[in-house]
Amino acid sequence: MIIEISAGAGSPSEQIRDRVTGLITTGALARGERLPSVRQLAADLQVAPGTVAKAYRSLEADGLVVSRPGSGTRVSDQASSVSPALARAARRLASTGREDGRDLEDVIRVLRAVW
Structure with missing residues (x-):
């Protein structure tokens, strides 16, 4: 790990x-x-x-x-993972947010707005 x-x-x-x-x-x-x-x-x-x-x-x-x-x-047996596609999209979103100088809360706010 x-x-x-x-x-x-x-x-x-x-x-x-x-x-x-x-x-x-x-x-x-x-x-x-x-x-x-x-x-x-x-x-x-x-x-x-x-x-x-x-x-x-x-x-x-x-x-x-x-x-x-x-x-x-x-x-835990109850823990679940997301699809590889969703994990890749999340990594791209995180990377783009960092490149734009945004913090995690900004990126979450954007994600919530488009959800």
Whole structure:
């Protein structure tokens, strides 16, 4: 699982939550797939284990992952991904928004307006 933390892009726990959500939504993480342990991901990202645990709790509250003692954290059976075409369109929209100097809220506002 490839996740990077960027300075000034929100709290590390929010970034982890958002990146994992994206991986699940685009199908890069499939139903039932195991996520790295809290300790392993914290070491990989050079953040405190509590930061990863907070992100995992948020993902669990959203129904995207299920955590069980002894068996780790896995993508929920209820989590669903979008079609590859929709994922590509979202990447294009995000890229265009960044090129235009817009922030995420601006891009979401445009998407809501055309929806």
